[in-house]
Amino acid sequence: MEAFNLTSSGPPTFILNGIPGLEAAHIWISIPFSTFYVISLLGNFMVLFVVAKEETLHKPMYLLLCMLVLTEIGTSTCIVPKALCVFWFGFKGITMDGCLTQIFFLYVFAITHSAILMTMAFDRYIAICDPLRYATILSNARIAKLGLVGLIRAVLLVLPLPLLLQRLPFCTNRVILHTYCEHIAVVKISCGDTTVNQMYSLVIAFVIIGLDLTLIGLSYGLIIRAVLRISYKKANQKALNTCTAHICVILMSYTPSLFSALTHRFGQGIAAHVHILLANVYVLVPPMLNPIIYGVKTKELCDKVGKYTCRM
Known part of the structure; x- marks a missing residue:
């Protein structure tokens, strides 16, 4: 109960409640949390290691x-360690600065992730629709520049979020009904006017959904049209196989995030713990499964990973 008796004087401190209604099961919930996180770290670092070691993989697609x-x-490291501290040790307190920092890096990584998925769709479009000019259009240096542009875009879009939150007053209730400092969850506990904050978060959502998903859809529309024009069945199948892994990653990345965002804003009849679990699925499951998808669907990467795995 002491969490509700915090006053507005002194440095603001928030309380991360964890998963509302399932506090008694936090220890059990922490098992899949920690397992998924460890598997995702192992898988992702394996991909980084193999691509760095193998010169044959120093290509735009693997970059x-x-x-x-x-x-x-x-994204997962921004959230999971703190969530596990809440589940395992009951360390629920987080300072205002810590909360704003978590929000900033979480959304920067998420928006950069979306920009990279969009660039990957463009990469597949060039590889299939204009293969003779692929090396000219998409060099490693150009890919690195596109990645930097995506990061800068994310920083510029996200920077106003913590600045707008910092101006809000927080009264006696500083309990965040979440496992991490999610922007809307923090906005909801403010006792001031949050109209600007909510409107700006919607602007970001529309920019990402409207721009990134539209360009991804356009790229794949052109890819499908080009593939249908290929009369040779084997070539047709090979072209489609190059896109399978990326399509799976897109579906796994956008579906839970869109569903979580919609239920968080418009699903008032949905239980609070469902909102929180959906939000955590977005940061736990895709990072764990994406390396597996690329490892299985990309033969070149699969062979190289197998070579290093057999040495261990």
């Missing part, structure tokens, strides 16, 4: 994959 892996490691 993009490494960028994607780094954003996934960053």
Whole structure:
């Protein structure tokens, strides 16, 4: 009960409640949390290691994959260690600065992740629709620049979020009904006018969904049109196989995040613990499964990973 008796004087401190209604099961919930996190770290670092060691993998496609892996490691690391501290040790307190820092890095990684997925769709479009100019259009240096542009875009979009939160007053209730400092969850406990904060978060969502998903859809629309024009069945199948892994990653990345965002804003009838579990699925499951998907669907990477695994 002491969490509700915090006053507005002194440095602001928040309480991360964990998963509302399931506090008694926190220890059990921490088992899949920690397991998924460890598996994702092992898988993602394996991908980084293999691509770095093998010169034959120093290509735009694998450079993009490494960028994607780094954003996934960053996203899950922003959240899981603190969530496990809440589950295991009851360390629920987090300072205002700590909360704003978590929000900033979480959304920077998430938006950069979306930009990289968009660039990967463009990469597959060039590889299938204009293969003779692929090396000219998409060099490693150009991919690195596109990744930097995606990161800068993310920083510029996210920077106002903590600045807008910092101006809000927080009264006696500083309990965040979440496992981490999610932007809307923090906004909801403010006792001030949060209209600007909510509107700006919607602007970010529309920019990402409207721009990134539209360009990804356009790229794959052109890819499908090009593939349908290929009369040779084997070539047709090979072209589609190059996109399978990326399509799986897109579906796994966007589906839970969109569903979580929609239920958080419009699903008032949905239980609170369902909201929180969905939000955590987004940061736990894709980072764990994406290296497996690329390892299985990309033969070249699969062979190299197998070579190093057999040595261990």
